[in-house]
Amino acid sequence: MKIAILLFLVATSAFAAEEKTFTPPAERDIPKNEFGDAVRLGKSIFTDTQHFAKKYVGNGLNCSNCHLDSGRMADSAPLWGAYVRYPAYRAKTKQVNTFEERLQGCFEYSMNGTAPKSGTPELTALVSYAYWMSTGAPVNTKLKGAGFPKLNKPELAPDYARGQKVFTANCQICHGSNGEGIKVAGKFAFPPLWGKESFNWGAGLHRIDTAAGFIKGNMPLAKGGTLTDQESWDVATFVMSHDRPADPRAKTGIAAAKKDFHEENCKYGETVEGHVLGE
Amino acid sequence: MKLIFLVLGMLPLLAQAADTSTKINVSSCEVCHGKNGVGKNEFPRLGGQEPAYFVKQLQDFRAGTRSNPMMQSVAKSMSEADMAQYAAYFSKLPLPAAKASTEDAALLAEGESLAKNGDWPKGIPACFQCHGENGQGISRDFPQITGQPARYTAAQIANWKSGSRSNDAIGLMKTVSDKLTDGQIKAVSAYLSQGVTK
Numbered sequence: 001m002k003i004a005i006l007l008f009l010v011a012t013s014a015f016a017a018e019e020k021t022f023t024p025p026a027e028r029d030i031p032k033n034e035f036g037d038a039v040r041l042g043k044s045i046f047t048d049t050q051h052f053a054k055k056y057v058g059n060g061l062n063c064s065n066c067h068l069d070s071g072r073m074a075d076s077a078p079l080w081g082a083y084v085r086y087p088a089y090r091a092k093t094k095q096v097n098t099f100e101e102r103l104q105g106c107f108e109y110s111m112n113g114t115a116p117k118s119g120t121p122e123l124t125a126l127v128s129y130a131y132w133m134s135t136g137a138p139v140n141t142k143l144k145g146a147g148f149p150k151l152n153k154p155e156l157a158p159d160y161a162r163g164q165k166v167f168t169a170n171c172q173i174c175h176g177s178n179g180e181g182i183k184v185a186g187k188f189a190f191p192p193l194w195g196k197e198s199f200n201w202g203a204g205l206h207r208i209d210t211a212a213g214f215i216k217g218n219m220p221l222a223k224g225g226t227l228t229d230q231e232s233w234d235v236a237t238f239v240m241s242h243d244r245p246a247d248p249r250a251k252t253g254i255a256a257a258k259k260d261f262h263e264e265n266c267k268y269g270e271t272v273e274g275h276v277l278g279e
Numbered sequence: 280m281k282l283i284f285l286v287l288g289m290l291p292l293l294a295q296a297a298d299t300s301t302k303i304n305v306s307s308c309e310v311c312h313g314k315n316g317v318g319k320n321e322f323p324r325l326g327g328q329e330p331a332y333f334v335k336q337l338q339d340f341r342a343g344t345r346s347n348p349m350m351q352s353v354a355k356s357m358s359e360a361d362m363a364q365y366a367a368y369f370s371k372l373p374l375p376a377a378k379a380s381t382e383d384a385a386l387l388a389e390g391e392s393l394a395k396n397g398d399w400p401k402g403i404p405a406c407f408q409c410h411g412e413n414g415q416g417i418s419r420d421f422p423q424i425t426g427q428p429a430r431y432t433a434a435q436i437a438n439w440k441s442g443s444r445s446n447d448a449i450g451l452m453k454t455v456s457d458k459l460t461d462g463q464i465k466a467v468s469a470y471l472s473q474g475v476t477k
Contacts, residue, residue: 069399222404
């Protein structure tokens with residue numbers, strides 16, 4: 001009997017510990033005042049970065065290409081997951097960064113552009129949007145669904161050729177046979193995955209483990225979770241074995257940058273298909 | 280004087296005849312699809328449609344991978360070159376101007392939200408995420424969806440749901456259709472039928 005009660009208690013407490021995914025406020029609840037105006041501008045920048053933050057962007061991407069549902073979606077690095085985790089020490093910069101500095105990094109690497117300075121309307125609007133979206137979330141907490149999902153290492157070593165097959169079957173219809181994306185009337189309708197219009201070698205998503213997690217959780221769009229872990233690793237390896245804009249941190253050559261920034265989960269500096277990646 | 284009007288009135292016809300030296304017969308399409316392929320009831324709009332999508336649908340009707348007795352019979356009588364010519368002709372017709380739906384405002388607002396934002400907590404992406412900013416169509420696999428008659432759109436979603444239409448790329452429309460409720464299908468079909476809205 002005691003054991004039964006004990007088991008019951010364990011079971012119920014485990015259930016109680018099951019964490020619910022945070023729900024950000026609805027868009028219609030953005031306040032109709034000056035602060036709300038900044039939040040709305042932040043959303044516009046986030047979903048149409050090409051237009052609303054044009055001068056800071058050096059490629060063809062929008063924030064919402066990787067942070068789905070306008071930055072709301074769990075497991076696609078939602079804004080509410082990131083906002084409550086700053087300031088934080090980052091191995092990437094080897095210092096404590098504020099959320100604003102974290103956003104500046106997005107512009108420098110993921111957008112292959114120039115970071116807007118603190119106090120610019122664009123940066124203030126993005127911070128406002130993330131802050132508003134985190135309404136009610138506890139600070140200094142890793143919420144369920146923050147960041148991209150972590151995948152276990154696959155059974156077989158990730159493979160370019162297998163990844164290419166996965167890409168052709170599942171990704172090409174939107175991202176093009178050469179990862180170039182699809183443009184309509186001069187704007188990308190589907191984002192480029194590599195090449196000069198994509199994110200640069202300093203962006204987090206070029207890491208194969210990060211990309212594999214994103215792909216497994218979210219790709220093909222609306223069919224997240226349908227690729228196997230192995231397929232996700234393979235296709236991530238294929239995609240991240242193509243060239244993209246240079247790593248802005250590589251001031252003294254590729255070999256040094258590989259040692260300093262690209263030791264793990266990354267093809268930077270390796271020769272793929274007769275070409276040294278990162279050049 | 281009357282003669283001049285008559286001749287002027289015939290100019291577009293003459294120009295059309297010159298453009299299409301082979302046997303495409305647009306008026307036979309227009310019997311069901313409406314003047315200029317504008318679409319009505321269960322007959323889709325052809326005007327402004329992505330030509331690559333247009334051709335693929337005809338090929339699928341011919342191969343039997345998309346099912347519709349009338350269109351399967353039509354497609355079987357067509358060569359690849361015919362298909363390309365019809366596609367080119369209709370794709371160049373302008374998109375419809377926005378026209379208000381008679382459905383109630385709340386339903387249209389729900390449809391607009393689905394078209395522009397999707398319903399991600401249910402795993403439903405925005406229509407415009409894949410069909411272009413205003414649903415104007417992108418490629419062979421992502422056709423124009425704005426300006427389509429509501430009955431046509433609703434019927435296609437129902438067909439994907441039931442499996443009676445299955446010629447979508449990598450099962451994307453099947454995945455999305457399975458998640459849409461009847462109310463959402465009605466809302467989004469009504470909203471999209473209004474044509475291009477900004």
